[in-house]
Amino acid sequence: xxxxxxxxxxxxxxxxxxxxxxxxAYPGTPSTEITEYxxxxxxxxxxxxxxxxxxxxxxxMEAALGMSYAGKRALVCMKHVGMNVCADAFVxxxxxxxxxxxxxxxxxDPSMHSSQNEQDSRFYAKFxxxxxxxxxNQQEAYDMMAYGFDLSERLGEPIVLRVVTRLxxxxxxxxxxxxxxxxxxxxxxDQWVLLPGIARKKYVKLLEKQDAMKQAxxxxxxNKVETSARKTGILACGIAYNYVKEAVxxxxxxxxxxxxxxxxxxxxxxxxxxxxxxxxxxxxxVVEELVKGLLGAGYPVKGRLxxxxxxxxxxxxxxVAKALGKATGAVFAxxxxxxxxxxxxxxxxxxxxxxxxxxxxxxxxxxxxxFGDIGCYTLGxxxxxxxxxxxxxxxASITMAKGAADAGLFPAVAIIGxxxxxxxxxxxxxxxxxxxxxxxxxxxxxxxxxxxxGQDSAGTNKYEAICLGLGVExxxxxxxxxxxxxxxxxxxxxKEEIEYKGVSVIIPRRECIQTFARHARAKKH
Amino acid sequence: MKKDIILxxxxxxxxxxxxxxxxxxxxxxxxxxxxxxxxxxxxxGGDVQSNLRLSTEPIWSDLIAEAGADLIISxxxxxxMRYLGYLSxxxxxxxxxxxxxxxxxxxxxxxxxxxxxxxxxIKLDIESVAKDCGNPRGxxxxxxxxAAPFIGILSVENLREAxxxxxxxxxxxxVEANLKAFDAGVKAGA
Numbered sequence: 001x002x003x004x005x006x007x008x009x010x011x012x013x014x015x016x017x018x019x020x021x022x023x024x025a026y027p028g029t030p031s032t033e034i035t036e037y038x039x040x041x042x043x044x045x046x047x048x049x050x051x052x053x054x055x056x057x058x059x060x061m062e063a064a065l066g067m068s069y070a071g072k073r074a075l076v077c078m079k080h081v082g083m084n085v086c087a088d089a090f091v092x093x094x095x096x097x098x099x100x101x102x103x104x105x106x107x108x109d110p111s112m113h114s115s116q117n118e119q120d121s122r123f124y125a126k127f128x129x130x131x132x133x134x135x136x137n138q139q140e141a142y143d144m145m146a147y148g149f150d151l152s153e154r155l156g157e158p159i160v161l162r163v164v165t166r167l168x169x170x171x172x173x174x175x176x177x178x179x180x181x182x183x184x185x186x187x188x189x190d191q192w193v194l195l196p197g198i199a200r201k202k203y204v205k206l207l208e209k210q211d212a213m214k215q216a217x218x219x220x221x222x223n224k225v226e227t228s229a230r231k232t233g234i235l236a237c238g239i240a241y242n243y244v245k246e247a248v249x250x251x252x253x254x255x256x257x258x259x260x261x262x263x264x265x266x267x268x269x270x271x272x273x274x275x276x277x278x279x280x281x282x283x284x285x286v287v288e289e290l291v292k293g294l295l296g297a298g299y300p301v302k303g304r305l306x307x308x309x310x311x312x313x314x315x316x317x318x319x320v321a322k323a324l325g326k327a328t329g330a331v332f333a334x335x336x337x338x339x340x341x342x343x344x345x346x347x348x349x350x351x352x353x354x355x356x357x358x359x360x361x362x363x364x365x366x367x368x369x370x371f372g373d374i375g376c377y378t379l380g381x382x383x384x385x386x387x388x389x390x391x392x393x394x395x396a397s398i399t400m401a402k403g404a405a406d407a408g409l410f411p412a413v414a415i416i417g418x419x420x421x422x423x424x425x426x427x428x429x430x431x432x433x434x435x436x437x438x439x440x441x442x443x444x445x446x447x448x449x450x451x452x453x454g455q456d457s458a459g460t461n462k463y464e465a466i467c468l469g470l471g472v473e474x475x476x477x478x479x480x481x482x483x484x485x486x487x488x489x490x491x492x493x494x495k496e497e498i499e500y501k502g503v504s505v506i507i508p509r510r511e512c513i514q515t516f517a518r519h520a521r522a523k524k525h
Numbered sequence: 526m527k528k529d530i531i532l533x534x535x536x537x538x539x540x541x542x543x544x545x546x547x548x549x550x551x552x553x554x555x556x557x558x559x560x561x562x563x564x565x566x567x568x569x570g571g572d573v574q575s576n577l578r579l580s581t582e583p584i585w586s587d588l589i590a591e592a593g594a595d596l597i598i599s600x601x602x603x604x605x606m607r608y609l610g611y612l613s614x615x616x617x618x619x620x621x622x623x624x625x626x627x628x629x630x631x632x633x634x635x636x637x638x639x640x641x642x643x644x645x646x647i648k649l650d651i652e653s654v655a656k657d658c659g660n661p662r663g664x665x666x667x668x669x670x671x672a673a674p675f676i677g678i679l680s681v682e683n684l685r686e687a688x689x690x691x692x693x694x695x696x697x698x699x700v701e702a703n704l705k706a707f708d709a710g711v712k713a714g715a
Contacts, residue, residue: 004548114564169561169563170560172584172587328590330591330592330609332592332609335606339632340628341603345569346569
């Protein structure tokens with residue numbers, strides 16, 4: 001049966017039909033739809049497949065490893081920067097090894113459509129010494145879930161499955177197979193205790209598996225060879241393969257690479273019959289660097305590092321066609337009457353009222369800095385508010401404000417969303433409390449994870465209790481309702497808490513207007 | 526035979542609903558289809574677009590190449606022109622004529638309309654047409670109706686059926702209202 005599916009949905013359905021027992025994830029573009037699809041799928045409901053959102057990617061990765069330990073198949077999903085958050089658990093899961101199949105899905109975002117960097121998750125797979133699968137289309141994304149779980153169980157290692165935005169958020173018809181049964185509970189019997197004495201042995205075991213991983217790549221049905229008389233050989237990684245086919249059809253001497261570690265024998269064979277190689281890969285020049293090492297300094301290897309393809313940004317049919325000497329170029333000149341239209345906070349959004357009040361109060365403190373965080377409210381950096389000095393990673397608002405306050409900066413204000421606060425802000429707040437840092441923290445609580453489309457937020461109804469539990473003084477945990485009519489009260493509270501020499505937390509709380517409208521519609525029906 | 530279509534507008538204007546309907550019709554007609562969407566940050570009042578590729582043969586790329594689009598369907602006139610580099614020599618623009626002004630530096634509206642008139646385009650105040658047929662939220666269906674004859678690879682009837690299927694779970698009234706808006710668009714565009 002064929003089904004029209006987003007790349008993300010193909011991953012989700014592929015996992016369910018491969019006998020998945022639990023998905024563990026924190027929302028993040030472009031990975032969010034995977035978990036949402038599983039949450040809404042009837043078979044997942046019937047089987048009771050775990051799909052509730054996790055507090056962050058680290059808790060997700062660890063819970064999935066626990067499910068794997070118990071013998072069942074688990075999937076962890078995140079955007080690429082989530083790999084940084086779960087890196088400790090992820091890298092060490094390669095040392096413990098796995099029991100039930102474990103797939104770590106990282107959704108990379110070349111061109112930074114909704115992200116702060118272009119980091120390439122294939123580096124993480126190499127770093128942890130585990131295989132990586134990189135589908136070129138929606139069908140492969142579906143098929144690779146069953147394939148990946150089998151591979152994971154055969155090798156006893158986690159598998160990274162790397163997708164990019166253009167696959168995650170593109171639809172195509174997918175041939176769907178019959179669902180397989182879940183694995184039975186059968187906990188691991190060996191010790192997963194990474195004390196040095198045990199870890200050293202396990203690390204050697206992981207190294208001993210490298211040949212089997214390479215062999216699996218050489219034999220993989222996803223690493224295809226195509227031949228023609230052309231003298232430039234092509235290494236087409238993941239979705240790059242589509243752009244190559246679009247440009248030159250079947251007239252290419254190429255190795256399609258969708259499984260790592262690299263199929264070195266296939267690449268050497270291609271190099272032997274060609275004059276040079278062009279590496280086409282979305283993201284960072286991971287393969288280009290490896291192949292240079294593989295073939296030695298004398299063999300010409302072209303790609304992003306040589307300028308044949310742009311060093312930054314995603315691949316597209318045009319830059320790939322250009323690298324292959326096939327570019328066409330635009331017919332029409334760019335329009336003259338044109339302006340950029342950046343995203344903005346919704347009209348009526350509570351974050352707007354928070355920024356309006358904050359800017360009003362801070363006008364009296366010319367030396368102020370506001371340290372921002374990751375979410376819809378990051379848009380407060382743009383006009384009309386232009387309120388933020390920084391936004392780096394999840395939770396960094398509180399800790400950066402603390403560090404700046406330690407250096408003597410005043411007023412140091414942090415603004416963070418409710419979901420981001422429970423993701424990675426709580427530990428930083430504890431540091432601030434223990435140091436009696438002179439900061440004002442605003443937890444702008446819209447009762448949801450707004451930016452990614454309104455997923456449940458892990459700490460809803462618990463924020464005051466969390467702050468008090470971490471030791472913020474009760475009289476400096478203030479709750480306000482961000483509405484234009486409350487502006488006098490909100491500005492007064494902000495002013496008072498800035499003037500307080502210590503940690504204060506202000507919680508402006510009003511539901512996201514998008515989820516509010518959705519709830520109202522659901523009630524009506 | 527193939528048709529490469531860029532759907533565009535401002536986040537929240539309903540271009541993904543148009544994509545869903547064309548996708549449904551294409552699937553039913555047994556065509557190959559790829560549809561790249563924009564999710565996430567850009568949906569908040571920023572520019573949004575979707576690349577929709579339909580073909581009787583298998584499709585490789587999810588994205589349309591420069592000078593490759595047969596059709597630009599836009600909910601907003603300036604947004605229609607943002608993707609001019611993708612329009613093919615024989616391509617056509619079908620757009621709403623009414624600017625959506627949510628930025629301080631929106632171009633001069635007369636100059637914008639004049640520039641649009643120099644291009645192979647048809648434009649219509651789709652919001653007024655939608656209001657006139659009693660479905661003010663159906664402007665995107667009016668636009669789809671206007672574009673329907675140019676899609677070619679799918680018939681007007683294919684698209685009507687897809688509208689009925691996509692909206693069926695919202696009830697008969699919603700289906701009828703959207704078909705009415707669609708038909709008004711077909712008529713206005715002809």
